[in-house]
Amino acid sequence: MSAKLVDLIAAADVPEGEIRRGRLPCGHAVAIYHVDGEFFVTDDVCSHGEASLSEDGSLDGFEVECSWHFGRFDVRSGAPCAMPCEVPLRTWPVKIEDGRVFVDPEAHTL
Ligand code: FES
Numbered sequence: 001m002s003a004k005l006v007d008l009i010a011a012a013d014v015p016e017g018e019i020r021r022g023r024l025p026c027g028h029a030v031a032i033y034h035v036d037g038e039f040f041v042t043d044d045v046c047s048h049g050e051a052s053l054s055e056d057g058s059l060d061g062f063e064v065e066c067s068w069h070f071g072r073f074d075v076r077s078g079a080p081c082a083m084p085c086e087v088p089l090r091t092w093p094v095k096i097e098d099g100r101v102f103v104d105p106e107a108h109t110l
Contacts, residue, residue: 005095005102007022008032011039012099019064021054024105029054032101033075035062039094039101040075047073047080047087076107 014034020108021044022030030045031054042064044054051057051068058065058102063072063081076091090110092103 004085004104004106006105008041008101008103010099011096011101014039014101017059019054019057019059022101024103026105030103031057031064031075033059033064035059035075039096041092041094041101041103042073042075042078042089046071047089048085053089055059094103 009020009032014020014032016034020032021065030041030058031044033040044052046053046066049068051066053064056067062074062076064075065072069084072082073089074081078091081087090108092108095102
């Protein structure tokens with residue numbers, strides 16, 4: 001495994017359809033999603049305001065809805081898919097190994 005990969009959380013700690021917060025070594029907060037047996041990681045903070053998607057978001061399939069103003073993002077790409085969100089979230093490719101969720105902190109989109 002690449003030495004650059006960061007262990008965010010145990011996969012079992014993110015139940016299907018739920019979101020948890022993780023942190024990169026630099027302190028940046030990320031949201032970890034479990035949808036349809038797959039895991040996805042995006043910025044935790046909504047690009048429209050200061051809402052934490054892991055705390056104030058809810059999953060509807062592959063979309064996370066921010067409860068502050070009901071904007072939405074596709075957790076697979078970070079793309080905004082409902083107003084007022086217009087700026088994409090960063091996303092990180094996920095690797096699952098030994099039941100844990102890993103990302104390369106430098107491999108994000110944008
Ligand atoms: Fe998320 Fe406004 S803060 S939609």
